[in-house]
Amino acid sequence: MPVLLTLGADLGSTASKCVIMQDGRKIAAQTTIPVGAGTSGPSRAIAESLAACGKNLADMHMVCATGYGRHSMTDAHMEVSELSCHARGAFFLFPKARTVIDIGGQDAKVLRLSGGRLNNFVMNDKCAAGTGRFLEVMAKVLEVETADLAEWGAQSTAPVSISSTCTVFAESEVISHLAVAADRRDIIAGIHKSVAHRVAGLVRRVGAEPLVIMTGGVARNAGVRLELEAAIATPISVSPLAQFNGALGAALLAHDRLLQQL
């Protein structure tokens, strides 16, 4: 049987991610571009992934789009919500996963898996509290790169308390901490705590059944993850591919569809 190539594109609100899989088993390419739906991000992410494995879009046996930009990807053969994609990706990375916490650019969600299938989920409400966007806004005020937040927060000795959940209010809270010369590391640790507590509320609604795993860009921030582990009193596993989980799931679902059609 020829090698089956599938492409999963996760066109999120803040980043575009693409994964190409061989036979639903091996990752042939993975790319991320830090701009999302509606920008050049989606086409760049796809082009880079294809180039990385020396293929064209026409070589893909099935293309699946997910994320907020999924409807606008005309080359996709199928569209699946990011919730099902994250569930599928998580099951591939951690076959024992029961709870998936995904913190993306503009939403946070908690998924319950049963037998590798998405069984139930909760999502944050409309506001940006507890999402990647919240961290980005705070990083900007603090003049720190988002990617460096974890390192800064780890050095804190006395985290400040950030009590507002609203991004705009929390921003002014951070500014007032800065105005009284609070240590930036302590403010950052406080921000991590605030995001973690907000998301922990969602986790409790679904239940933190082990194995709990975390996906999405924010999973790379160890500060948030550690605070979240403490808040839900359960260890959390993170794959180095956490950020690609949605695209990975999309590529896997594309492969599942191919198998059904054979």
Next chain:
Amino acid sequence: MSQNPQETPVPAKTLLANLAANAYSDAWEAKKRGEKVGWCASNFPQELTTTLGVKVVYPENQAAAIAAKGGGLGHCEHAEGLGYSNDICAYARINLAFMDRQSCEEMNMPMPDFVLCCNNICNCMIKWYESISRELNIPFILLDVPYNSEFETDDDTLEYMWAQFQYAVKQLEEITGKKWSEKRFKEVRDISLRTSRAWLKAAGYCQCEPSPLNGFDLFNHMAVAVCARGTVEAAEAFEKLAEEYAQAAKEGASTYKGEQKFRILFEGIACWPYLRATSAPLKENGVNVTATVYATAFGFLYDDNPLSMMRAYTHVPNAISVERAARMRIDVGRRNKIDGAVIHNNRSCKLWSGIMPEIDRRIQAELKIPTVTFDGDQADPRNFSEEQYKTRIQALVEVMTENKKGKKQ
């Protein structure tokens, strides 16, 4: 209903639309004749005004129509400019803006000579109607229904309500110069009961598979259940609707176009500014609404004892305990065989939305179905994100699809 047998029968849908429109034209005419006309809360016992023959119109109804026609934002902003906080229910803001402007493009109604308020839906209502009463310097009649945290309503509450009802009769007699008749009161109660039974019967056809109606139809027909329940015409129109559904069910026909793959509970007030945006993703995925609490909410059933009528008015969705509220949803969900639930976290209606996380938990636990919550607002268009809604519906459909596959295997 006098219908010439040679004429093509008028469908119930048209009859109901005409009745809803007539309720407003009747009020305009009464006003022209110099009669006193009121603004009335949706769950105020309409038996009072119908018996007296006093015409009233319903601000909540009008606000929904204004919002559905795209006037929500302008009205809300106008009210906010008057100093009303945007945390206040959007129906209240829209109506307070209308009160100030006294007319609008979307839907006009006569200005009131008195207001009839009943807080069996929420206490926001009291301050809202008090504001109207003060601004326009008109009488404010209140039927106070204490919030009931128990499953059943105690007799003291019913006596308290009945005493207020009788006092309201006196107040309205004085204001309008109309005379109360016990005989007419009995007639009106009989007709209202007939209407309620017909409404419940029609809505009950949602149990059929496939359902002969698109669940969103109920949102439209409800207007008549609210404002004309005490009229023979409403009773006849709902009886006709029930007959049509019975016939459609026999033939496997439906006002829902397309295959009905999934059946859901749509919980909460409709998002009037986004009716299309909220119904289209359901339609595209073959999802029909077969359960809403509205179906039972306007079916007021009671016997000849006036306290029984008062009891019916304590069972409206926002006046009941969490236990009764959960039971209402779980029972209709089970009866109408739902595969999932879509829950509107309505920023306007705090009382309704506030209990939803717990209701959601109980629905999931008892019915073992997936649910999804979305943020929105019944009338303020600023509180809804179409994209977020679509994602949630798509994910819900994916889970329901997997569940169905699982059941088949």
